[in-house]
Amino acid sequence: SYELTQPPSVSVSPGQTASITCSGDKLGDKFVCWYQQKPGQSPVLVIYQDTKRSSGIYERFSGSNSGNTATLTISGTQAMDEADYYCQAWDSSTWVFGGGTKLTVL
Amino acid sequence: QVQLQESGPGLVKPSETLSLTCTVSGGSVSSGRYYWSWIRQPPGKGLEWIGYISYSGTSNYNPSLKSRVTISVDTSKNQFSLKLSSVTAADTAVYYCVRETVVVPAPGDWFDPWGQGTLVTVSS
Numbered sequence: 001s002y003e004l005t006q007p008p009s010v011s012v013s014p015g016q017t018a019s020i021t022c023s024g025d026k027l028g029d030k031f032v033c034w035y036q037q038k039p040g041q042s043p044v045l046v047i048y049q050d051t052k053r054s055s056g057i058y059e060r061f062s063g064s065n066s067g068n069t070a071t072l073t074i075s076g077t078q079a080m081d082e083a084d085y086y087c088q089a090w091d092s093s094t095w096v097f098g099g100g101t102k103l104t105v106l
Numbered sequence: 107q108v109q110l111q112e113s114g115p116g117l118v119k120p121s122e123t124l125s126l127t128c129t130v131s132g133g134s135v136s137s138g139r140y141y142w143s144w145i146r147q148p149p150g151k152g153l154e155w156i157g158y159i160s161y162s163g164t165s166n167y168n169p170s171l172k173s174r175v176t177i178s179v180d181t182s183k184n185q186f187s188l189k190l191s192s193v194t195a196a197d198t199a200v201y202y203c204v205r206e207t208v209v210v211p212a213p214g215d216w217f218d219p220w221g222q223g224t225l226v227t228v229s230s
Contacts, residue, residue, distance in 0.1 A: 031209075031214040
């Protein structure tokens with residue numbers, strides 16, 4: 001079965017740029033979405049179709065996807081961005097999620 | 107704006123059937139633009155897609171759960187439902203109902219919005 005691999009954790013200082021990766025075989029040939037989940041809350045769509053920001057999402061969030069890796073980039077990271085982030089893609093008639101990355105803003 | 111709300115028992119005994127309903131407000135399950143999905147999250151773990159259904163009854167399930175899952179839709183009540191049979195402790199999770207926006211021809215769909223989620227515990 002298809003797998004999406006994310007780093008378990010990423011740390012960033014406030015105001016710096018955070019990059020969260022999602023790796024999978026030929027992932028660049030697929031569309032990738034990204035979701036943000038804060039403790040005790042439901043996931044929220046951040047990025048869809050690789051690069052499109054969902055309504056209400058700050059401009060500091062951006063996405064890219066090429067080769068075997070999709071990346072969620074947060075520019076000028078703020079404390080409020082501390083959360084778990086999940087990537088998602090479609091393969092063999094199944095939706096697959098990455099294992100999630102905990103973003104810590106130190 | 108559309109909102110989704112899960113309902114159902116929070117405790118299910120092993121080997122029994124888990125049954126949840128999602129009520130959609132502010133929108134219609136009869137829209138051909140969307141699929142209606144269930145996704146779950148075991149405590150402290152990641153997300154797992156369970157399956158989806160369309161307004162016309164077209165469904166698709168995660169192969170790992172396919173033998174135990176049934177998702178149905180009731181357009182008259184603007185609801186869709188999940189049944190998961192023969193549950194074990196491994197099925198303990200927060201269950202989310204979610205709207206999936208369908209994009210053709212490529213699978214460029216996305217999940218938004220999500221319900222608040224309901225914790226279902228499998229225990230005797």
